[in-house]
Amino acid sequence: MRFPIHLATTCCLALAAANGRAHDTWVQVSARLVRPGDVAHVGLFLGNHGNDHRDFKIAGKVGSLDGIRLEVIGPDGRETDLVPDMVDLGFAPREGFWSGRFVPAAEGLHCIAHHRQGIRHGALGLKGGKTYFLASESLDAPAKPAGTLPGPLGHPLELVLESHPVLGCGPGRPIAVQLLFKGKPLADQVVSFVPRSATLAAGFDATHERKTDAQGRCSYAPREGDVLLIVAHLVKSDEAGEGYDTTAYSATLVIDVPQRCPCCAAD
Numbered sequence: 001m002r003f004p005i006h007l008a009t010t011c012c013l014a015l016a017a018a019n020g021r022a023h024d025t026w027v028q029v030s031a032r033l034v035r036p037g038d039v040a041h042v043g044l045f046l047g048n049h050g051n052d053h054r055d056f057k058i059a060g061k062v063g064s065l066d067g068i069r070l071e072v073i074g075p076d077g078r079e080t081d082l083v084p085d086m087v088d089l090g091f092a093p094r095e096g097f098w099s100g101r102f103v104p105a106a107e108g109l110h111c112i113a114h115h116r117q118g119i120r121h122g123a124l125g126l127k128g129g130k131t132y133f134l135a136s137e138s139l140d141a142p143a144k145p146a147g148t149l150p151g152p153l154g155h156p157l158e159l160v161l162e163s164h165p166v167l168g169c170g171p172g173r174p175i176a177v178q179l180l181f182k183g184k185p186l187a188d189q190v191v192s193f194v195p196r197s198a199t200l201a202a203g204f205d206a207t208h209e210r211k212t213d214a215q216g217r218c219s220y221a222p223r224e225g226d227v228l229l230i231v232a233h234l235v236k237s238d239e240a241g242e243g244y245d246t247t248a249y250s251a252t253l254v255i256d257v258p259q260r261c262p263c264c265a266a267d
Helices: 262-266
Strands: 024-029 040-047 069-073 079-081 098-102 108-120 123-135 157-161 175-181 190-195 209-211 217-220 226-236 246-257
Touching: 024 108, 024 123, 024 226, 024 246, 040 069, 040 108, 123 157, 157 226, 157 246, 175 190, 175 226, 175 246, 190 217, 209 217
Parallel strands: 123 246
Antiparallel strands: 024 040, 040 098, 069 079, 069 108, 108 123, 157 175, 175 217, 190 209, 190 226, 226 246
């Protein structure tokens, strides 16, 4: 099942009334490369409210998983819902993050997809997030899976990868994305590529941010290995409805960039 543009389920989000934006949610996986039969741990995080929504800081756990979608989409398109077995790794109610586990049965690229929406303080928030891992019998020289990269999932605002998130990923190698809004390319929008170990400059950071072209595309070549939080936002003050007078969209994508990637030779 792909995510519809509009979901019926509504959950409460901690939206900021001042600018219509909120803490974003993103998903991370414990390893970008695992063998079939090994465990991949998935974390659901809430944060990056600082530095104009361009940091990796955790701002408190999602209070409830009611209405939240978090699933693994396998290379064959099969979906596994992670929400029922997620565990709370916070000591206090608003601390830590949610964690789940998944054991891939077969080789191939797996997508972890997340979506939630809700109304608070007069704003409707629509959040979508993704990350990927590759299951391969060989961790030293994984073969490139057959087929094309995964397409859009139908998130209202979505970052779609146009380069492989594991194979050929490393310092100096471009990470290419396309930004879609309701399924169509979104031009002239800022996409932030936030390394976990760096702080972006105030305003537009030309080192770590790009603007999309007419087809919603942009790319970024990391200088060194790091975990990247790729994020885009869109606030629509002309989209109002019952209980809200503005709509805030966000899309996140997490890529684990290795410092030295043995699988690059397989690309």
